[in-house]
Structures are given as C-alpha cells and as structure tokens.
Amino acid sequence: MFDVLLARWKQGHRTMRYPAGPPPELPERFAGRPTIEASRCTPECGRCVEVCPTGAVGFGSAGHDVRIDTGRCLFCRACEAVCDAGAIVFSRDYRMAASRREDLVVRDAAERAAVELGEESRRLFGRSLRLRQVSAGGCNACEADTNVLGTPAWDLGRFGIQFVASPRHADGLLITGPVPENMRHALQATYDAVGRPKLVIVVGACAISGGPYADHPEVHNGAATLLPVDLFVPGCPPHPLTILHALLELLRKIPESTGP
Amino acid sequence: MSTTRTLAIPNGHAFAIADCPVLPIETFRQEVIDGVAAGARLSALFAFPADSGCLRLLAALSRADQGDVAIASAEVRDEYPAITPECPQAHLHEREIFEQWNVRPIGHPWLKPVRGMGARREAAPAVAHDGATEFFQMEGDEVHEVAVGPVHAGIIEPGHFRFQCHGETVYHLEIALGYQHRGVERAMVGGPTPRAIHYMETLAGDSTAGHATAYCRAVEAVSATRVPARGQFLRGVTLELERVANHIGDLGAMAGDVGFLPTMAYCGRIRGDVLNLTAMLCGNRFGRGMIRPGGVAFDLDARVVEELRRRLDLVASDARSAVELMWNTPSVMARFDGVGVVPLDVCRQLGLVGVAARACGAPRDVRDDFPYGIYRFTHIPISTWNTGDVFARAYVRWSEVKRSLAFIREQLDALPGGRVIAPSAGPLAANRAAVTLIEGWRGEICHVALTDGDGRFASYKVVDPSFHNWFGLAMALRNQEISDFPLCNKSFNLSYCGHDL
Numbered sequence: 001m002f003d004v005l006l007a008r009w010k011q012g013h014r015t016m017r018y019p020a021g022p023p024p025e026l027p028e029r030f031a032g033r034p035t036i037e038a039s040r041c042t043p044e045c046g047r048c049v050e051v052c053p054t055g056a057v058g059f060g061s062a063g064h065d066v067r068i069d070t071g072r073c074l075f076c077r078a079c080e081a082v083c084d085a086g087a088i089v090f091s092r093d094y095r096m097a098a099s100r101r102e103d104l105v106v107r108d109a110a111e112r113a114a115v116e117l118g119e120e121s122r123r124l125f126g127r128s129l130r131l132r133q134v135s136a137g138g139c140n141a142c143e144a145d146t147n148v149l150g151t152p153a154w155d156l157g158r159f160g161i162q163f164v165a166s167p168r169h170a171d172g173l174l175i176t177g178p179v180p181e182n183m184r185h186a187l188q189a190t191y192d193a194v195g196r197p198k199l200v201i202v203v204g205a206c207a208i209s210g211g212p213y214a215d216h217p218e219v220h221n222g223a224a225t226l227l228p229v230d231l232f233v234p235g236c237p238p239h240p241l242t243i244l245h246a247l248l249e250l251l252r253k254i255p256e257s258t259g260p
Numbered sequence: 261m262s263t264t265r266t267l268a269i270p271n272g273h274a275f276a277i278a279d280c281p282v283l284p285i286e287t288f289r290q291e292v293i294d295g296v297a298a299g300a301r302l303s304a305l306f307a308f309p310a311d312s313g314c315l316r317l318l319a320a321l322s323r324a325d326q327g328d329v330a331i332a333s334a335e336v337r338d339e340y341p342a343i344t345p346e347c348p349q350a351h352l353h354e355r356e357i358f359e360q361w362n363v364r365p366i367g368h369p370w371l372k373p374v375r376g377m378g379a380r381r382e383a384a385p386a387v388a389h390d391g392a393t394e395f396f397q398m399e400g401d402e403v404h405e406v407a408v409g410p411v412h413a414g415i416i417e418p419g420h421f422r423f424q425c426h427g428e429t430v431y432h433l434e435i436a437l438g439y440q441h442r443g444v445e446r447a448m449v450g451g452p453t454p455r456a457i458h459y460m461e462t463l464a465g466d467s468t469a470g471h472a473t474a475y476c477r478a479v480e481a482v483s484a485t486r487v488p489a490r491g492q493f494l495r496g497v498t499l500e501l502e503r504v505a506n507h508i509g510d511l512g513a514m515a516g517d518v519g520f521l522p523t524m525a526y527c528g529r530i531r532g533d534v535l536n537l538t539a540m541l542c543g544n545r546f547g548r549g550m551i552r553p554g555g556v557a558f559d560l561d562a563r564v565v566e567e568l569r570r571r572l573d574l575v576a577s578d579a580r581s582a583v584e585l586m587w588n589t590p591s592v593m594a595r596f597d598g599v600g601v602v603p604l605d606v607c608r609q610l611g612l613v614g615v616a617a618r619a620c621g622a623p624r625d626v627r628d629d630f631p632y633g634i635y636r637f638t639h640i641p642i643s644t645w646n647t648g649d650v651f652a653r654a655y656v657r658w659s660e661v662k663r664s665l666a667f668i669r670e671q672l673d674a675l676p677g678g679r680v681i682a683p684s685a686g687p688l689a690a691n692r693a694a695v696t697l698i699e700g701w702r703g704e705i706c707h708v709a710l711t712d713g714d715g716r717f718a719s720y721k722v723v724d725p726s727f728h729n730w731f732g733l734a735m736a737l738r739n740q741e742i743s744d745f746p747l748c749n750k751s752f753n754l755s756y757c758g759h760d761l
C-alpha cells in the first residue's frame with residue numbers, strides 16, 4: 001500500500017491543461033497541415049504528383065495550382081522533398097479535421113473550413129458523447145492514438161466523451177481502416193445497432209479514402225463509401241492532438257482564445 | 261540435411277533463384293520435416309507461380325545452431341502430400357497455400373481458410389473451401405459455446421473467437437481471422453511501387469519499424485545497397501524504441517486487465533512518452549518515414565541526441581517505479597502466476613516466436629540467432645523465463661525493456677559519423693531473392709522477396725510473428741477459466757492485420 005502511494009506521488013499529476021491552456025508540445029519534425037504557395041510552382045514540373053503514393057497531390061484546371069487532398073495524404077513528405085521551388089511545405093498545424101470531405105483539399109492560401117455540427121446534434125451530444133470504435137482494416141496505429149486519449153495525460157473523459165463497449169450504448173461510431181470487404185458486414189451491423197440520431201467519425205487516411213490501400217479490390221476505400229460521415233480526421237495516423245482537437249471542435253468545446 | 265538439396269544462406273543475403281534446386285515433392289517434404297525435427301523453425305512456407313505454369317513451393321527453414329536459413333523448393337500442380345501430419349509447424353502455412361492458390365495438401369487434418377471469405381483474387385477460381393463456416397465443436401451435457409467478435413468491446417482490431425466451454429472452463433478456443441485482409445502481398449507483386457514502403461509501415465501499425473526494416477533489408481540485398489554505419493545505428497535505435505513503447509504499453513494493459521489501475525495508468529502515459537521519442541527522430545510517433553531503403557531518412561544532431569538521452573532517463577525511472585509496483589503487489593502476482601500456461605514442448609511444436617517463446621524458456625531471438633544490422637556489432641542479452649504463463653510473458657517484457665533502454669543509450673553514446681542513408685538504392689537485380697529475418701517487438705518477422713526477369717517483384721511473402729503465435733494463444737486457453745481470456749490475450753497481444761495482411 002505504501003508503495004502504491006509512493007509511486008502515485010512520484011508519478012505526479014500529468015493531465016494537460018489543453019484546451020484551456022496551451023496544447024502539448026509537438027515534435028519538431030511533425031508534419032501537420034500542408035501549406036501551398038502555387039506561385040512558386042514551376043509549370044510542367046509535376047514531380048510531386050509522380051512521387052505521391054496515394055494520388056493525393058493534383059492540379060486544378062489552371063494547370064499549375066497544386067492542391068493536396070489531406071484525406072488521402074500519408075504525410076510522408078515525399079512531395080515536399082522533391083519540390084525544389086518550395087511550393088509545398090508541411091506546417092506544424094495539427095488542426096486538420098473537416099465535416100465535409102471536399103474541405104480536406106488544401107489549396108493555395110486557403111483557410112481551413114470550420115467543422116460543423118447541427119444545433120440539434122450539438123444539443124444532444126455536446127455534453128455527453130458515447131462512441132463505439134470500429135477498426136475495419138486499421139493497422140492499429142489510428143486505434144492506438146485514439147486509445148491514448150483515454151490515458152491520464154489526455155483524459156478524454158473530462159469532456160464527457162467516452163468509448164463504450166456496445167453500439168447500443170453509443171451515440172455514434174469512430175471508424176478506422178480502409179474497410180476490407182471482410183469487415184463490411186460487421187461494420188454495417190454495428191452502425192445499424194446504434195440508435196438514431198447517430199454520428200460517424202472517420203479517423204485516418206485509410207478510413208477517409210482507403211489510404212495506401214485505396215482501390216485495392218479487397219477494400220472499400222474507407223467508411224464514407226458505405227456510411228454518411230460527420231467528421232473526417234486526416235493523418236497516418238493523426239496525432240492524438242489532431243483527433244482531440246477534431247472532437248472538441250465538433251462539440252464546440254474549444255475556447256476562442258486557444259490558438260495553434 | 262544435405263546441403264545440395266537446399267540452399268543455405270545467411271539472414272538477408274541475396275541469392276539467385278536459379279541456385280535453389282527444385283526438388284521432387286517427396287524430397288522437399290522430407291527436407292522440411294527432417295529440418296524441423298533437427299531443430300530448425302519453419303519461418304516461411306509459401307507458393308508462387310513458376311514459369312512452367314506450375315506453382316513453386318518455397319520453404320525457409322531458419323537454423324539457429326548454424327545461424328543460417330535453408331531454402332528448399334519444389335514444384336506442384338493441383339495437390340501434394342501434406343507436410344502438416346508430420347510437422348505441425350506447417351499447418352497454417354499449408355492452409356494459406358490452399359486458400360491462396362487452390363493447391364490441396366492431401367492429408368492436411370484441418371483444411372480451413374486462413375483469412376475467411378476473401379480469398380486472394382488472383383488465385384485460381386477456388387473450389388468451395390472445406391468447412392468455410394464450420395467451427396470445431398464439442399458436444400455433451402452442459403457444454404456450451406461462446407462466440408466473441410469480430411467487433412470487440414475495446415478499441416482493438418477485429419477477430420472472431422469461439423470458445424467450447426463446460427461451465428467456466430475452456431476446452432478449446434478457435435480463432436477465426438481475416439477481417440483485416442487488405443491484399444498487401446498481392447499488391448506488392450510487380451513492384452516496388454511508391455506505395456510499397458507504406459504497405460510495410462502499415463502492415464502492422466505498431467510494428468512500423470520492424471516491417472519497414474525487413475522490407476528495406478530485402479530491397480538492399482537484392483539491389484546490392486550498403487547501409488552506412490550511422491544509418492544502421494539509427495535503425496537499431498528506432499527498432500528498440502518500438503519494442504520499449506509496445507512492451508510498456510502491454511505491461512500497463514495487463515495490469516489493467518487484473519484491475520490494478522496504478523500501473524495501467526502510468527504505463528499508458530509512459531508508452532506515449534516513448535512514442536514521442538520516436539517522433540523526435542522523424543516527426544511520427546510510430547516511426548513512419550524513418551526507415552527507407554539504404555538507411556534512414558532523418559539524421560539527429562547533437563542537441564536532439566542529448567535531449568533523447570535526457571528523456572530516456574526519465575522513461576527508465578518512471579517505468580521502473582510503475583512496473584515494479586506490480587511485481588510487489590501480491591494480488592497482481594496471484595492473477596499472473598500459472599495462468600495461460602504454454603508448455604515448452606507445445607511452444608517448440610508450434611514454432612512460437614518472440615516474447616511468447618522466450619517466456620516458455622525457448623532462447624529464441626533473431627537479434628542473437630541471426631544477427632543483422634547493428635546487432636552484428638552490439639549484442640543484446642536474450643531475456644527468458646521458464647513458466648510459460650502470463651507472468652512469464654510480462655516478466656520477459658520488462659526484462660527486455662530494461663535491456664533495450666540500455667542498448668539505445670549505448671548506440672546514442674557511440675553514434676558513428678557519416679551519412680545515414682546510401683546515396684541511392686539501386687534498381688533490383690533480376691531473378692534474385694532474399695529472405696530477411698528481424699526480431700520485431702512481437703517476435704520474428706520474415707520477409708521473402710523474389711524478383712522476375714525485369715527486376716520487379718515476382719512474389720513478396722510476409723510472415724508476421726502473429727502468424728505463428730495466434731495458435732499459441734489458443735493453446736494457452738486450454739483448461740483455463742473463460743474469464744481469463746482477456747488477460748491471456750493481452751499477454752500475447754498479437755496483431756490482427758499483421759496476420760491478415
């Protein structure tokens with residue numbers, strides 16, 4: 001017993017002050033939301049498009065307006081590395097979620113669109129959100145960094161958000177993975193078992209677009225091909241802070257003053 | 261085993277496919293059976309299409325006593341005499357061959373699919389799989405069956421478990437996987453494409469460094485690329501950080517499963533601290549982007565090395581306080597001792613790997629048996645225990661955490677100068693192959709790459725440690741209380757997607 005108390009004292013209090021205080025420190029080499037300066041782009045170069053493993057980099061109709069679909073991006077920085085002109089630079093901005101799929105596409109100087117949730121849903125879920133997590137082909141990285149939100153440092157419970165064991169107890173699903181054909185039925189059945197109204201949150205490139213597995217005949221290119229999605233959280237995997245920020249933004253629990 | 265029948269190669273060395281003799285199937289079969297009987301492990305056994313229109317079988321027998329891998333090969337058409345009846349290690353491999361290629365191992369006792377409904381699409385049109393939906397069943401008064409999954413209670417990957425119980429006692433557990441099948445091996449054929457390294461980094465997400473290293477070593481062998489010394493050191497650091505993070509997470513999860521919350525809470529946080537160390541290397545907590553063909557993609561400057569050292573010390577002291585608390589708590593030890601026992605002979609028969617094997621007293625560790633990269637220069641002592649129970653699997657983890665932390669520190673103190681990555685990894689040579697073994701944090705990772713006449717992958721085989729070890733979990737549950745399943749499961753903590761590919 002004495003040991004337990006001693007260890008308790010030694011380990012100390014570790015829950016972060018975010019979102020009231022500053023967010024936890026991100027690694028120096030962290031790849032967050034990309035920034036694009038199309039004016040630097042050399043016409044006809046297109047090396048970024050060639051090296052991208054998932055087809056996330058593309059051009060608009062103007063021919064040189066580079067854009068990155070962060071819903072497909074693995075944040076491998078290959079495009080940034082080949083761009084001698086510096087048109088693509090990954091920032092350390094962890095705020096990346098969107099409530100509309102098309103808002104995940106990052107363009108030159110574009111601001112990130114706000115995450116939205118209907119008033120009724122916010123009234124229902126704003127103070128207590130119970131989620132059932134379904135891994136459908138997830139590699140265990142998105143799962144792990146979702147799970148980490150339950151540890152004392154992040155303490156998701158303080159926001160009234162909790163992961164529950166049964167879809168019957170849940171207000172929605174948090175889905176990871178590209179959704180293999182072998183998991184389609186189980187995912188659908190879990191979704192059906194959640195009472196209405198329900199939310200669907202997809203976390204990670206796989207769940208948004210199939211990620212590296214996009215267009216494999218074995219998978220369904222993510223959950224959005226099968227279910228209506230309310231929140232998209234990009235990353236491979238998203239940093240826990242990106243996931244937490246997305247959830248808090250969805251429920252409008254971030255004080256105005258808390259910047260990046 | 262005669263050397264003319266098989267090709268003996270060191271871990272991660274390339275060889276010409278033509279140098280690997282094609283044996284008559286009976287000889288091949290006998291080579292595998294005799295090799296395993298003599299103490300080798302069947303690290304891989306798989307099929308790929310041969311030029312002749314037949315299928316080529318290839319077996320990789322890792323021989324710890326000789327420190328090499330013996331490759332045996334044969335050609336088959338629609339069927340061949342199964343190896344499993346005389347060599348249980350082959351059983352899941354042969355089921356896989358049957359599922360993927362529709363080649364029937366005649367006499368296999370349990371020819372069920374390995375990954376369920378979705379057979380690989382390039383396979384010959386499959387005949388109905390034998391017993392696709394059947395489970396082994398026990399009958400009798402008061403016998404009952406419990407079915408769990410694929411969607412589980414926690415935040416965890418999907419799989420299906422069937423328990424045959426009498427009262428609380430489990431007589432048999434059958435594990436049905438395949439829900440995570442994403443078609444990695446199929447997609448590798450014809451590559452490497454820009455996606456290849458990303459398949460490897462997401463093959464089992466918690467083993468990003470392990471699978472990426474196994475892949476890179478295969479590519480380096482086949483393209484005759486040399487990794488600079490500094491790159492080898494940093495790979496070692498990345499791999500051992502991965503081991504430390506996962507082991508500490510597992511120790512916390514096991515504590516949580518017996519309701520000992522202090523260790524659970526502390527370890528959950530400390531695991532995150534270790535992932536953040538990996539993120540200091542490359543920006544990603546799982547080490548994505550770090551390991552690339554030819555070396556590593558990121559170098560460390562003196563400031564980062566110093567900061568890593570400082571934080572490693574904190575991790576070491578926090579982890580000691582969190583974990584030792586558990587050893588000193590009788591109620592925890594009472595739940596760990598004697599639960600989920602796998603006897604050493606069962607471990608040997610099944611060919612278990614990694615922590616699960618070392619906890620049974622099998623001193624099996626690729627870093628020591630088939631040293632590669634940095635482990636050729638710096639040795640990590642093997643950690644074993646001999647009770648084969650939950651306690652042993654926890655204790656071996658803790659011992660490995662301490663040794664890996666010491667190892668990482670040693671590498672950081674002795675970092676050589678120079679480049680971290682070869683200037684360019686050349687193209688893959690044609691018609692060559694390599695078998696790479698890595699000690700991932702779960703155990704032996706085996707990759708086999710074979711190239712075609714154009715230097716593209718003709719076949720790419722991945723064997724995750726979980727492929728060998730899921731059966732170990734099933735055996736650990738025999739005669740256990742069903743309520744001990746979560747604890748036993750955590751003590752193995754196997755990968756679903758690593759198995760399902």
Ligand code: SF4
Pocket residue numbers: 048051052053054055056057068072073074075076077078079080
């Ligand atoms: S960072 Fe994203 S957009 Fe750029 S190459 Fe990698 S996956 Fe493609």
